[in-house]
Amino acid sequence: MSVRTITPVGAPIWIDLASSDVERSQAFYGEVFGWTFESSGPEYGGYITASKDGRPVAGLMANDPQWNSPDGWTTYFHTTDVKATLDRALAAGAVTRGSVEPMEVKDKGVMGLMADPTGAFFGLWQPTGHRGFELVNEHGAPVYFQLSTRGYTAAQDFYCTVFGWQLETVSDTDEFRYSTALFGGEALLGLMDGTRDLPEGVPSNWFFFLGADDVDKSVQQILDHGGSVIRDAEDTPYGRLAAVADPTGAAFNLSSLQ
Known part of the structure; x- marks a missing residue:
């Protein structure tokens, strides 16, 4: 655990x-x-x-x-x-x-x-008395956080000013512009230029990944219990990922734990 x-x-x-x-x-x-x-x-x-x-x-x-x-x-x-x-x-x-x-x-x-x-x-x-989430990087617990934004440079400037983040550039091309924020050397979140990927009418947004022992099995369970799939499960350099929503439409993501 x-x-x-x-x-x-x-x-x-x-x-x-x-x-x-x-x-x-x-x-x-x-x-x-x-x-x-x-x-x-x-x-x-x-x-x-x-x-x-x-x-x-x-x-x-x-x-x-x-x-x-x-x-x-x-x-x-x-x-x-x-x-x-x-x-x-x-x-x-x-x-x-x-x-x-x-x-x-x-x-x-x-x-x-x-x-x-x-x-x-x-x-x-x-x-003060509530320390936040205490379980991470496990099935059903937060694994990673990401901002998809239409104002990538402005977002970088804002969060570095407000929180003092140390950013590391992962990619800086028109096809994929991405940076991570490091905390004690660990990348706990990322910022992505969502100009090409955010659907029309969808604002810049923060989302998170919950860990899944088996992403495909979790996707099927989500469907079986009234949820929906926003983006099918796929293998990436960062593990097997999927974007889903619960029965009332609240979106979140899944990430394999390997």
Whole structure:
């Protein structure tokens, strides 16, 4: 079991799902990935923590119609000071939804939400009692994170300014422009020039990969339990990958663990 109890500052620390059918989402992720669920109760608006092998991996909450947003996942990045990070982000061109003030979650941490200058939505998390996902690089746990953006250079400048990322160029051609952010020498996320690949009308976005012992088997399980396939499983230099969606349309990716 790959346990991570300390997340590097500036790295992804948590993911949560806003779902229009929380019960259906729990049934889906429970069947496909073996997640178990525990509600935080009314005090936290019914927020649900999903665990795998006894370790937290993700959160679920009801998608409020007032948000006027489709069901989807949000990636949060670790910060030791949400207010200072939010101020840097706003100065660098970020756009907030609603209040620009950080929100304290009692005994858990402090959060902030915004979109980067290229339109990709993400969150900030300053942990106090909640340390984020603790299981990584396992079946049903986060493996990797990626930004697909229509503003590749602007995104690089923004995230380096806000989080101080150390970027390493993987490829810099018109066909494939990609860089990774290194944390202690480990590439935990990537930035991709999505100009050629993002479908019309799809904004820049952050997404993540969940580990799968058998990607093709997981794809079939996703279909069997009401999900859909966005991009068929294929072998790549980075393992066997697939893009899928859960029954309410929230997208995520699968990655082999080899």
